[in-house]
Amino acid sequence: MKALLWLSAPVMLLAQINVPYERIRDAAKEPGNWLTYSRDYSGQRYSPLDQIDTGNVSKLRISWMHQANDLDAIETSPIVVDGTMFISAPPNMVEAIDAATGRTLWTYQKEIPRDLRLCCGRVNRGLAILGQTVYYASIDAHLIALDARTGAVRWDVTMADYKTGYSSTGAPLAVKDKIITGMAGGEFGVRGFIDAYDAKTGKRAWRFNTIPLKGEAGNDSWTGESWKTGSATSWVTGVFDPESNTVYWGTGNPGPDWNGDSRSGDNLYSDCLIALDADTGAKKWHFQYTPHDVNDWDSTQTPMLIEGLVQGQPRKMVVLANRNGFYYALDRTTGKFIAGKPYVKQTWASGLDEAGRPMRLPDSEPTVDGKLIWPSLAGGSNWYSSAYDAKTGNYYVNVKEMAGIYHKGEADYRPGAFFNGGGQHDYQGEEPYGAVRALDAATGQLRWEYKLHFPSHAGLMATAGGLVFGSNGSSFFALDAQKGDLLWRFEAGGIINANPISFMNAGKQYVVIAAGHALLVFALD
Amino acid sequence: MRAGYDMIAAAMKRVLLFAWFAIAAIAADTEPKVKLPSSRADIAIGEKLFQVHCARCHGPKGEGSRGPTLIRARLVHAPDDAALVAVIDEGIRGTEMPGAGAMSHHEILETAAFVRSLGKVPQQPVPGDPARGAEIYRTKGNCGACHSISGEGGVAGPDLTQIGEMRSPAYLRESIVDPQAAVPEGYVRLTVVPKAGSSVTGVRVNEDSFSIQVRDDSGRSYSFWKSDIDRVDKPKDKSPMPSFRGQLSDPEITDLVAYLASLKERK
Numbered sequence: 001m002k003a004l005l006w007l008s009a010p011v012m013l014l015a016q017i018n019v020p021y022e023r024i025r026d027a028a029k030e031p032g033n034w035l036t037y038s039r040d041y042s043g044q045r046y047s048p049l050d051q052i053d054t055g056n057v058s059k060l061r062i063s064w065m066h067q068a069n070d071l072d073a074i075e076t077s078p079i080v081v082d083g084t085m086f087i088s089a090p091p092n093m094v095e096a097i098d099a100a101t102g103r104t105l106w107t108y109q110k111e112i113p114r115d116l117r118l119c120c121g122r123v124n125r126g127l128a129i130l131g132q133t134v135y136y137a138s139i140d141a142h143l144i145a146l147d148a149r150t151g152a153v154r155w156d157v158t159m160a161d162y163k164t165g166y167s168s169t170g171a172p173l174a175v176k177d178k179i180i181t182g183m184a185g186g187e188f189g190v191r192g193f194i195d196a197y198d199a200k201t202g203k204r205a206w207r208f209n210t211i212p213l214k215g216e217a218g219n220d221s222w223t224g225e226s227w228k229t230g231s232a233t234s235w236v237t238g239v240f241d242p243e244s245n246t247v248y249w250g251t252g253n254p255g256p257d258w259n260g261d262s263r264s265g266d267n268l269y270s271d272c273l274i275a276l277d278a279d280t281g282a283k284k285w286h287f288q289y290t291p292h293d294v295n296d297w298d299s300t301q302t303p304m305l306i307e308g309l310v311q312g313q314p315r316k317m318v319v320l321a322n323r324n325g326f327y328y329a330l331d332r333t334t335g336k337f338i339a340g341k342p343y344v345k346q347t348w349a350s351g352l353d354e355a356g357r358p359m360r361l362p363d364s365e366p367t368v369d370g371k372l373i374w375p376s377l378a379g380g381s382n383w384y385s386s387a388y389d390a391k392t393g394n395y396y397v398n399v400k401e402m403a404g405i406y407h408k409g410e411a412d413y414r415p416g417a418f419f420n421g422g423g424q425h426d427y428q429g430e431e432p433y434g435a436v437r438a439l440d441a442a443t444g445q446l447r448w449e450y451k452l453h454f455p456s457h458a459g460l461m462a463t464a465g466g467l468v469f470g471s472n473g474s475s476f477f478a479l480d481a482q483k484g485d486l487l488w489r490f491e492a493g494g495i496i497n498a499n500p501i502s503f504m505n506a507g508k509q510y511v512v513i514a515a516g517h518a519l520l521v522f523a524l525d
Numbered sequence: 526m527r528a529g530y531d532m533i534a535a536a537m538k539r540v541l542l543f544a545w546f547a548i549a550a551i552a553a554d555t556e557p558k559v560k561l562p563s564s565r566a567d568i569a570i571g572e573k574l575f576q577v578h579c580a581r582c583h584g585p586k587g588e589g590s591r592g593p594t595l596i597r598a599r600l601v602h603a604p605d606d607a608a609l610v611a612v613i614d615e616g617i618r619g620t621e622m623p624g625a626g627a628m629s630h631h632e633i634l635e636t637a638a639f640v641r642s643l644g645k646v647p648q649q650p651v652p653g654d655p656a657r658g659a660e661i662y663r664t665k666g667n668c669g670a671c672h673s674i675s676g677e678g679g680v681a682g683p684d685l686t687q688i689g690e691m692r693s694p695a696y697l698r699e700s701i702v703d704p705q706a707a708v709p710e711g712y713v714r715l716t717v718v719p720k721a722g723s724s725v726t727g728v729r730v731n732e733d734s735f736s737i738q739v740r741d742d743s744g745r746s747y748s749f750w751k752s753d754i755d756r757v758d759k760p761k762d763k764s765p766m767p768s769f770r771g772q773l774s775d776p777e778i779t780d781l782v783a784y785l786a787s788l789k790e791r792k
Contacts, residue, residue, distance in 0.1 A: 368577060407577055409632060417630045423578075425623075428710070453734040473733050489735055 014098065014105075015082035017148040019129045021176050025242050031464075032504030034080040037126050037171040039501065043239035043304040044388040046462045047502035051509035053465035056524060057478045057488045063510060063523040064102030069093070073497055074514035077126040077171060077385075077459075079134075080503035085512075086134050086148070087519060088124040088171075094136045094146060099505045102521065106151035110138045116162055117416050119187040123497075125383075126171030126237070128179060130199050135179045137168035143181055143197055155202035159183060164415045165190045171237045175247060175278050178205050182234030186252040186298065189229035189419035194238075194249050194274070196281055206281030210234060210251045210269050218268035226263035229413050231255030232270040236300040236383045239318075241332065246284060247276045248305070248318055248332070252298035256411035258366045259294070259421025266291040271299040273318065275335060285335030290324045290358065294365050295348070295406060296377050296424070297323040302385050308393060308442040310338055319441055321386055321397040323379025326352060327444035341444040343437060344380035344399050348373050366406035366422050376404035376432075377424040384459035385499045387468060388441060389481055395441040396468050396481075400455035402432030436460065436470050436479060448484035459499030461511075469511060471496035476513050476520070492520055559607040561638040571639030574632050578625055579640075587643040589693025591707075592622065598644045601690065609637045620691075621710065651694050651786045653776075658784025661777050666769065668781075671742070674788065681728070681742040682766060683709055689788040697782045701773075704766035714765055715739070716758040717749055 019035055027033070027040035031048035038045045052060060068074050072090035079086040084105065085097040092112045096105040112122070116139065128135040133154060134146045140162040145154040159181070160166035165188025172181040178196040186192075192210035197203065210232040212218035219227055231254055238249030254263055254270035268286070271293045275284040289299045303320045310317075310329075318332040325346030329338040337356030349358040364373060378400055386397040404424040411421030426432065434452035439445060458471035467487070468479045474496060477489040494516015502511045511522045562568075576585060582592030589595070602617050603609035613633050616624035625633060662668045669678035672685045688697065700707035713729040717739055727741035737757070738748045769778065 370577070409628065412629055412631055420629060423628065453732060475733060475735060
């Protein structure tokens, strides 16, 4: 009898998954899907959905939850395609979920070596999809292709040797027929790269070394052999401009982090934004935010492609609120500096010069006894995404107002061991706080802020409903995008270190955030 | 329906396989042996690192302060060298001891070598009479009005059940004669003034951007939405504890410190 009832229930037929490159390129045509890390290639983390708006967001309620089979935090930014959601989740899993019911369709788990050395936990921040394949960069620095229908492994390639400190935590980026991915391990003296793999075969198509090899231009920005252990990782997802066929990808700190004595010079291409030809990996330009960084201010966070007016002239820009405390707008064709200014308190530079290079103040480097510097090691912002709303011209960023006491220590390189050269502890003399800030995207000028009791470590999403979704500690909330007023909040009961997304299914808009080891999916009553 | 059973069977198989792998992995896991450097030069570097990373809590010579003294042959959380390295590297969960993410593995070994060398320094006995101190705690000091030991006493001040394990005698003395200089990290006393209703004064239990929770001196907890609050007042004095300088004689304070220093294990 039960079986009869079950059979007579309406059947929800899930669409056959297929996401050719053109669908991602033309993501504007499918506002209900979330096809790549930041929804589209621009990195704006903006949802064109407007069913949930400033007038009804107070009625937002939990619709379903999904819990990881592990107590580690979920940090994924889900992909949603035609009613199916794909997530990465601890422990080292990829899952496909029916977006209507929250029920699991398949799971894949990677067996991970036990002797990994990681700076910051076994985290993963998302996936890529292309055609009928889901792509996952695992914590032991493999890139894995999974059948989107079943989770079966199509190919699995090793990007680098985890035993020497390499790992991977970011979502890959599917571009045309290639899967582009970064790597992590900046605290272990690795040598960074950005890779592209043939999406069908897993064969490596190109590699851009984020530290130039001996004889290449820029290698002389390192002294001696320091370039061999100079880090410059690429652990957060970049963006792509189809019009110019350019991939933009950020790089991390030089190693050792807090002791630059062995690596005099600018240490290219650490803390840079790099523009690469998507087909060949050839460098078009680079811009270095923090030359000779000694504060561990990675510049890996997802940059953003926007168009705006600068002194009355339309400009195509790439913008970023950098971990070093400055906001930057660059010309995305040439890489030239357009504008920049501090968006949080900073005490290490007197400003930016005409080319956008910071003018470091004397006595602003780590010392053996400790040097007090704003911002802290965690930066004015960090890996998590900012958001942009073209209607308001606002760049929304979750900021940290806090300082660190930076120590300089010894740096002895041993493969696979920490290679830090010091450290930092948070300064408690002034109580740290956080804020969501709306900046004029073309200039970095503050338009409004919503102050938070303590700094967050989570991303933002703007929506066509006039909302900015964000998180603070274990709270998930929505602000008015025009004014910054709080309109809705939810206590998630677990720390939020993730980016929100939104999708539409069967005529209903959903908003998603990972909190603790759970994924929470909200919709209107 | 058959497909459903197959899926359940497959899921169970996956769970069993996972459990097997987990057990096999645990069985295969052997704790690596740790050898601390022993040269005078290494220990000297370890002492320098200790000054930078550890002395703030454990005192410049490891004599203890906000953190416990390390001048003793046996460390509670680090009975062997591997455990000591792990404690320095990862911290101690549930305590104020953080991990030393800033140090290289070799630096951790050198620091551990210096800490071990402290165990050979003769430990100074704590002066005073703990039995007399216990009597002062109960009577003249009336400490139990605000503090509790093994579940007996007030809740306005920090629990003292294992205070001798956590703080040095010098720090305990300071907290008795100059309480404002020895307020535990995270201990914030305040008064919440709501838009309607009575004010509440107590210790902040939790706070985020949207709400605040406070426990008053009777142990009763209150929770407020920030939108319902007029203001939060923080008194000039961080600690409500009065100074006992002049209230207790110097020998009495010495006895009281001896008693508190003896409180090391939960009964």
